[in-house]
Amino acid sequence: MKTQEIKDLFSKYVIPNYNRAPIAIVKGEGSWIWDSDGKKYLDFFPGWGVSGIGHCHPKVVEAVKKQAEKLFHIDNTYYSEEQGRFAEILSTKGNGQQCFFCNSGAEAAEGAIKLARLHCQPRYKVVTLLNSFHGRTFAAMTATGQPGKQKGLTPLVPGFSYAKINNLASVKELVDDETCAVMVEPVQGEGGVNPCTLEFLQGLRDLCDEKGICLIFDEVQTTPARLGTWFGYQHFNIQPDILTSAKAIAGGMPMGIIMAKPEVAKSLVPGMHASTFGGNSIGCAAGIATFEAIEEDGMLGNIERIGKIIDARVESLKNSTGGIKGIRRVGFMIGIELEFEGAALVQECMDNGLRVNCTQGNILRMLPAFNITEDEIATGFGIIEDAVKKSLA
Numbered sequence: 001m002k003t004q005e006i007k008d009l010f011s012k013y014v015i016p017n018y019n020r021a022p023i024a025i026v027k028g029e030g031s032w033i034w035d036s037d038g039k040k041y042l043d044f045f046p047g048w049g050v051s052g053i054g055h056c057h058p059k060v061v062e063a064v065k066k067q068a069e070k071l072f073h074i075d076n077t078y079y080s081e082e083q084g085r086f087a088e089i090l091s092t093k094g095n096g097q098q099c100f101f102c103n104s105g106a107e108a109a110e111g112a113i114k115l116a117r118l119h120c121q122p123r124y125k126v127v128t129l130l131n132s133f134h135g136r137t138f139a140a141m142t143a144t145g146q147p148g149k150q151k152g153l154t155p156l157v158p159g160f161s162y163a164k165i166n167n168l169a170s171v172k173e174l175v176d177d178e179t180c181a182v183m184v185e186p187v188q189g190e191g192g193v194n195p196c197t198l199e200f201l202q203g204l205r206d207l208c209d210e211k212g213i214c215l216i217f218d219e220v221q222t223t224p225a226r227l228g229t230w231f232g233y234q235h236f237n238i239q240p241d242i243l244t245s246a247k248a249i250a251g252g253m254p255m256g257i258i259m260a261k262p263e264v265a266k267s268l269v270p271g272m273h274a275s276t277f278g279g280n281s282i283g284c285a286a287g288i289a290t291f292e293a294i295e296e297d298g299m300l301g302n303i304e305r306i307g308k309i310i311d312a313r314v315e316s317l318k319n320s321t322g323g324i325k326g327i328r329r330v331g332f333m334i335g336i337e338l339e340f341e342g343a344a345l346v347q348e349c350m351d352n353g354l355r356v357n358c359t360q361g362n363i364l365r366m367l368p369a370f371n372i373t374e375d376e377i378a379t380g381f382g383i384i385e386d387a388v389k390k391s392l393a
């Protein structure tokens with residue numbers, strides 16, 4: 001179909017709640033995507049972080065094909081080998097946590113909040129952070145510390161309050177006898193690529209231990225591998241009681257997970273929570289293949305190596321253009337702070353065949369695929385350099 005024909009379908013039949021770029025993407029491979037007119041783009045923001053191992057990784061394609069011929073889906077009335085094997089991998093790469101499977105980041109956040117309430121009942125309050133992002137369903141949206149995302153949707157879910165990132169005193173002020181959990185992203189993504197400090201996370205861990213409440217890490221963006229470790233919490237060496245993940249966990253298939261220490265997980269008893277598609281056979285087969293691909297292709301090492309190259313490129317961009325304030329980077333969560341508003345720069349990059357994102361007005365955001373190459377980084381940064389110079393001219 002021609003781009004215009006696809007756009008016509010959307011204008012008639014799809015609720016226009018997204019601001020879409022005026023192109024349709026028809027193919028993806030590794031760090032590259034193609035539009036319906038055959039134009040090729042280097043993708044530094046693949047699927048908003050979903051295609052962490054690149055688009056259509058051959059190992060995942062193969063696993064999905066094989067599983068599709070055997071069994072698409074079996075409901076949670078029964079055991080399934082794929083779900084059990086994927087849980088084993090997740091638990092083994094982690095620290096013996098147990099898994100609950102669902103479909104998205106927001107659904108995982110909902111389940112994590114329910115688990116914390118069940119575990120600590122009758123305590124029910126949750127402290128999250130300003131500028132956080134946890135999803136669009138009601139509890140996840142209420143947990144999200146950005147009033148703009150809650151506008152027109154009141155009344156919100158009771159019991160949520162918002163502290164400041166890297167300010168332990170502001171968390172302590174909000175935790176009281178009715179609090180069941182503190183929930184944070186170890187590195188805020190949507191909020192502008194803001195990493196929690198080690199000291200802050202350690203302080204939260206100590207506080208939750210002292211009060212007997214749950215520390216929840218929202219690792220929807222940071223797990224797997226994004227920070228250069230299997231789980232984001234391993235980068236900081238701070239153990240949450242509950243964590244959530246989604247996005248890249250199953251190589252591009254829709255999948256969300258909650259993982260919890262067994263002593264916390266046991267509070268989720270039959271009848272209290274469920275998800276029809278959760279642990280879907282194809283999704284789990286894709287998840288297993290994703291973890292194998294990360295391991296076999298040495299992607300954790302690639303993130304470490306390429307990350308340093310990116311730092312050097314940003315430094316030279318700063319010197320050559322004067323348009324860059326600095327970089328916030330943990331593994332492959334990358335935010336480059338611009339001296340100017342970034343929307344036009346993103347468009348200029350796209351026109352020249354590079355996809356990047358901008359958040360919070362002036363944070364040029366990248367979530368590259370874990371297997372991106374040095375040459376691809378050089379190509380992308382060449383485009384960014386020209387675009388920054390043009391923006392400043």
Ligand SMILES: Cc1ncc(COP(=O)(O)O)c(C=O)c1O
Pocket residue numbers: 103104105106107109133134135136185189190218219220221246247
């Ligand atoms: C940290 C974080 N949590 C939760 C979500 C929500 O995930 P989903 O869109 O899969 O519901 C996102 C999505 O961007 C996210 O970045």
